[in-house]
Amino acid sequence: MKILLTGSNGLLGQKLVARLCQESGVELIATSRGTNKLAMHFPTVRFVPLDVSNRAQVREVLAHERPTHVIHTAAMTNADECELNRAACWQHNVIAVKHLAAACAALDAHFTHLSTDFVFGGDAGPLAEDAVPAPVNFYGESKLAAEHVVQASPGRWAIARTVLVYGVAHNYGRTNLVLWVRDSLRAGQPIKVVADQWRTPTLAEDLAEGCWLLARQAAQGIYHLSGDEFLTPYDLALRVAAHFNLDAALIERVDASTFSQPARRPARTGFLIEKARRELGYTPHSLAEGIALVSRQRDAVT
Ligand SMILES: NC(=O)C1=CN([C@@H]2O[C@H](COP(=O)(O)OP(=O)(O)OC[C@H]3O[C@@H](n4cnc5c(N)ncnc54)[C@H](OP(=O)(O)O)[C@@H]3O)[C@@H](O)[C@H]2O)C=CC1
Numbered sequence: 001m002k003i004l005l006t007g008s009n010g011l012l013g014q015k016l017v018a019r020l021c022q023e024s025g026v027e028l029i030a031t032s033r034g035t036n037k038l039a040m041h042f043p044t045v046r047f048v049p050l051d052v053s054n055r056a057q058v059r060e061v062l063a064h065e066r067p068t069h070v071i072h073t074a075a076m077t078n079a080d081e082c083e084l085n086r087a088a089c090w091q092h093n094v095i096a097v098k099h100l101a102a103a104c105a106a107l108d109a110h111f112t113h114l115s116t117d118f119v120f121g122g123d124a125g126p127l128a129e130d131a132v133p134a135p136v137n138f139y140g141e142s143k144l145a146a147e148h149v150v151q152a153s154p155g156r157w158a159i160a161r162t163v164l165v166y167g168v169a170h171n172y173g174r175t176n177l178v179l180w181v182r183d184s185l186r187a188g189q190p191i192k193v194v195a196d197q198w199r200t201p202t203l204a205e206d207l208a209e210g211c212w213l214l215a216r217q218a219a220q221g222i223y224h225l226s227g228d229e230f231l232t233p234y235d236l237a238l239r240v241a242a243h244f245n246l247d248a249a250l251i252e253r254v255d256a257s258t259f260s261q262p263a264r265r266p267a268r269t270g271f272l273i274e275k276a277r278r279e280l281g282y283t284p285h286s287l288a289e290g291i292a293l294v295s296r297q298r299d300a301v302t
């Protein structure tokens with residue numbers, strides 16, 4: 001297998017590099033826009049710069065590399081930025097997928113595309129793959145439009161939808177709920193955490209494993225890949241505080257209505273993951289195991 005990965009500097013991209021370079025039968029090409037943030041950590045992994053929103057670059061890189069599989073993680077992932085800068089969001093989240101899907105179909109390369117729980121409206125979670133999408137923000141609209149592009153492709157494809165991903169990565173440009181709660185409480189800083197959203201948080205390593213299973217089996221269709229514990233960010237914050245023995249009194253329980261964010265968030269998403277368990281052999285860690293893994297990694301870095 002020759003796998004071309006997009007977004008290798010991101011949270012999931014970094015975990016996929018770490019996972020795929022352990023597979024002896026896989027030749028990996030990591031791509032991202034800008035410089036390679038993993039050069040020091042994975043010096044033997046080949047890196048090619050690629051801005052997926054640039055059609056000429058996508059065609060040129062894929063025609064030159066001729067991958068058998070593409071795993072597409074790159075996206076504009078800040079929902080508030082997407083709401084405020086819709087043209088850029090469409091370019092990175094939808095037009096880029098058109099370029100990649102066309103290039104993959106031309107090469108008969110299997111295409112694994114990453115999508116989100118934000119394609120759903122959030123009144124009915126946890127959700128199976130056949131639930132009816134109804135995004136409530138522009139990021140979700142863009143990711144749903146991208147799903148339609150992939151589904152209309154004549155090539156071979158899988159869509160991996162995921163939820164609230166957490167994990168440790170090198171300088172990846174944002175943070176995630178578990179690290180934010182831990183670092184805020186460690187600094188003695190009070191935080192407000194929502195108790196009226198429900199999610200199935202996803203350990204980044206589990207998601208990377210799920211993407212690998214999809215590519216390896218050249219799976220076809222939509223798969224929900226997340227953890228299997230359905231809880232609120234507030235409950236997750238309490239679990240993080242307990243694990244790290246930090247002061248839970250710093251966590252204020254709030255409703256999402258107390259935030260004035262540009263992008264509305266869906267209330268109840270979260271996924272049912274039986275299809276991925278049954279068809280792919282996907283077996284995510286428990287939340288307790290995931291938080292423990294994060295804590296070991298962060299401790300190793302600091
Ligand atoms: N994180 C989460 O909670 C969830 C993520 N997802 C989806 O999973 C996927 C992976 O997310 P995650 O790794 O967490 O996201 P990150 O934000 O950590 O990484 C996304 C990466 O995409 C890169 N990127 C953006 N636009 C382009 C472009 N035009 N060309 C090349 N690279 C680009 C970014 O580059 P740069 O560093 O330069 O900005 C960044 O490194 C995404 O498709 C996302 O929509 C779905 C649900 C939940």
Ligand SMILES: Cc1cn([C@H]2C[C@H](O)[C@@H](COP(=O)(O)OP(=O)(O)O[C@H]3O[C@@H](C)C(=O)[C@@H](O)[C@H]3O)O2)c(=O)[nH]c1=O
Binds near residue numbers: 117193
């Ligand atoms: C910043 C902040 C977040 N939260 C909660 C709300 C939310 O459920 C969770 C994460 O908030 P964020 O704004 O980081 O992310 P948000 O945009 O809500 O989360 C999403 O990211 C994109 C990429 C996705 O595709 C989604 O699946 C989802 O995980 O943390 C608080 O409770 N208090 C806060 O101050």
